[in-house]
Amino acid sequence: MHCPSFHQSFRQLLPMLQRQxxxxxxxxxxxxxxxxxxxxxxxxxESNDLNxxxxxxITIGLFENDAPQASSILKQLVSKDGYKTKCKxxxxxxxxxxxxxxxxxxxxxxxxxxxxxxxxxxSTVWRVVxxxxxxxxxxxxxxxxxENPVFAGGNxxxxxxxxxxxxxxxxxxxxxxxxxxPGTSGITxxxxxxxxxxxxxxxxxxxxxRRLNQIPVIQSAGLNYKGLGGSTSSKRxxxxxxxxxxxxxxxxxxEFKPLKKVLIQKTGTL
Numbered sequence: 001m002h003c004p005s006f007h008q009s010f011r012q013l014l015p016m017l018q019r020q021x022x023x024x025x026x027x028x029x030x031x032x033x034x035x036x037x038x039x040x041x042x043x044x045x046e047s048n049d050l051n052x053x054x055x056x057x058i059t060i061g062l063f064e065n066d067a068p069q070a071s072s073i074l075k076q077l078v079s080k081d082g083y084k085t086k087c088k089x090x091x092x093x094x095x096x097x098x099x100x101x102x103x104x105x106x107x108x109x110x111x112x113x114x115x116x117x118x119x120x121x122x123s124t125v126w127r128v129v130x131x132x133x134x135x136x137x138x139x140x141x142x143x144x145x146x147e148n149p150v151f152a153g154g155n156x157x158x159x160x161x162x163x164x165x166x167x168x169x170x171x172x173x174x175x176x177x178x179x180x181x182p183g184t185s186g187i188t189x190x191x192x193x194x195x196x197x198x199x200x201x202x203x204x205x206x207x208x209x210r211r212l213n214q215i216p217v218i219q220s221a222g223l224n225y226k227g228l229g230g231s232t233s234s235k236r237x238x239x240x241x242x243x244x245x246x247x248x249x250x251x252x253x254x255e256f257k258p259l260k261k262v263l264i265q266k267t268g269t270l
Contacts, residue, residue, distance in 0.1 A: 026198055027162045027185075029155075031061030033071075034203070035078045037120065037136070038266040042211055055265065058180075058205035060166050066155035067199045070168050073149050074199060077137070077176060078267035082117025085147045109145035118143045118176055125262040126177070127255075128217050131184075133192065134209065137177035137264065138239065148172040148239070154197030160189040164202030164209055169195055175239025182213040216259045 036059045062071040076083040087109040093099040118139060126138035139146075151168045160167065165181040168174055179196060181189055202209055 025161055026063075026158045026165045026201055029063045029158055029198075029201075030065055031200070031203065032064040033062050033075065034270040035060050035062065035075060036268055036270055037078070037264050039125070039208065039212075039262055040265040041260060041262040042208065043215060043260075056205065056208040056211075058208050059203055059270065060200045061203040062200040063155075063158065063198065066158055067153055067197050069153045070151045070197050070199045073151065074168070074178065075269060077118060077120050078269060079117075079119070082119040083149060083176070084117040085149065087113050087145050088147055105142065105145045108142040112142060113146075118146050120176075120264045120267045123176070123264050125212060125258060125264075128212060128215055128258055129256050130213055130217075131182060132189065134180040134182055134212050135177055136180060137175075139176050143176070146176075148175050151197055154199075158198035160192040160196070160198065161186065162201065164206050165198055166200040166202065167192060167196035167198045169239075170197055173239065177239055180209055180212075182209055212262070215262070217256045218254045218259065219256065 036057055039056045039058070042056055062074065064071040073083055087106065090106040091102040093102050120137050120139070122141075123137045123139045123143075125134065125136050127133070127135040150172045151170055151174065154170070159165075160181040160183070162185040163181070163183065166178055167181070168178045174196075178199070179192065180202065181192060183189055
C-alpha cells in the first residue's frame with residue numbers, strides 16, 4: 001500500500017491552512033445556514049418616534065463550521081420545539097411574596113419541562129449600548145426558571161470587526177441571549193472578542209440593526225461605562241439578573257434598557 005509522504009500530505013493541506021490563516025475578518029467566514037427574527041415595537045424611523053411602530057426582520061447567517069456547538073443552540077432556540085433544558089431547583093426566598101412568585105415560576109416551568117423547549121418567542125431586546133452592543137433574547141415567563149445553556153468552542157480568529165457580527169457569551173453567564181455588534185467595520189470590540197464566541201453575522205436587515213442602535217435607552221449618570229478599548233464589568237456583560245426582578249437597587253438592572261419594549265415576535269430558519 002502506498003502511503004503519501006510528509007511533503008505530499010503537507011502540499012495537500014497547504015491551501016486549506018492558507019485560507020484559515022488569511023481569514024482575519026468575520027466578513028470572510030462561511031455561512032452555512034440562516035435564521036431570522038421578526039421584531040415588534042421598534043420605532044419606524046431614526047427620528048425615534050415612540051408612537052409609531054413597525055414589524056422588522058433581521059436575517060442572520062450562521063458560521064457552523066467555526067462555532068458548531070453555539071450555532072446549534074441558536075438554531076434550536078428559533079425552532080418550533082425550542083432548546084431543551086431542565087428547570088432550575090426551586091429558589092428559596094426570604095420574603096413571603098417573593099417565595100410565592102418563585103414557587104409560581106418553578107411550578108410553571110415543571111409543567112412544560114419535558115414538552116416545550118426554550119424559544120425566543122416574545123423575548124426582548126434588553127440592552128442597547130450605542131455603537132458597542134445590542135443584547136437580544138432575554139426570555140421571560142416560565143423560561144426564566146430553565147438552566148442556561150453553556151456556550152463553548154468558537155474560532156478565536158473571528159472577531160467583532162464588521163458591522164452586524166453576532167456572538168454569544170462564553171459559558172452560561174449570558175443566559176439564552178446573544179449580541180449583535182452595531183459598530184463600525186474595521187474597528188474591533190476587544191471586550192466582546194475576549195468574552196464572546198462569534199457565531200454569525202447579519203446578512204439582511206442591517207437597516208433594522210441601525211435603528212435598534214439609535215433607540216432611546218435608560219442611562220444613569222452614576223455608572224461609568226468605558227466602551228470600546230475600556231473595561232466592562234461582569235454584571236454588565238452577563239444576562240439580566242433575577243435580582244432585578246425582585247426590586248434590586250443595583251443601577252445596572254435598567255442601565256441601557258430601551259425606553260419602549262422591543263419584542264422578538266417570530267423566529268425561524270430559512
